[in-house]
Amino acid sequence: MTLSAHTMKTRGGRKAKRVGRGNGSGKGTYSARGMKGQRARSGGKAGLQRRGFKPSLQKVPKLRGFSSLQEKKNTVTLAMLNATFEEGMIVTPKLLESKGLVAHAVHGVKIVASGTLKKKLTIQDCLASKAAAEVIEKAGGTITF
Numbered sequence: 001m002t003l004s005a006h007t008m009k010t011r012g013g014r015k016a017k018r019v020g021r022g023n024g025s026g027k028g029t030y031s032a033r034g035m036k037g038q039r040a041r042s043g044g045k046a047g048l049q050r051r052g053f054k055p056s057l058q059k060v061p062k063l064r065g066f067s068s069l070q071e072k073k074n075t076v077t078l079a080m081l082n083a084t085f086e087e088g089m090i091v092t093p094k095l096l097e098s099k100g101l102v103a104h105a106v107h108g109v110k111i112v113a114s115g116t117l118k119k120k121l122t123i124q125d126c127l128a129s130k131a132a133a134e135v136i137e138k139a140g141g142t143i144t145f
Helices: 053-058 078-084 093-098 130-138
Strands: 074-077 109-112 122-124 142-144
Touching (some): 078 109
Parallel strands (some): 074 109, 122 142
16 A cells, blocks of 8 residues: 555544634634734744844753763772672673673773672773772782773
8 A cells, every 4th residue: 555645544642723714613713823923923933932042041951060071981890790700711891791790891891999809800901990900910810901
């Protein structure tokens, strides 16, 4: 079946307001536009918003402070590594993403020293805090970036 005006189905919901179809309809004469003025003219209502920059600036909320545009790194704790990985595994950002420890490995991963690590792990392409790097090396693992 071809798509044309008479074969299209209605979207449902509220019916369109039919104005200017006689006074018996209740929306005749002025067609719900009032009497005179800019809003009553054709094309007048759209022009009311185009006054200048200040009104559009006033619509923006007054937010305080500073928001950095730099993406924040995903953080992974030593306790998470200890619970998720086996002894001697090679840990990469892609592997962390596949295990569900980070949402997007593209933004980078940083390992922080929260909890304990008792397994020897080789960590590649991940940043680490000084304390976390010490714990990883103390457990016999290595970390490279």
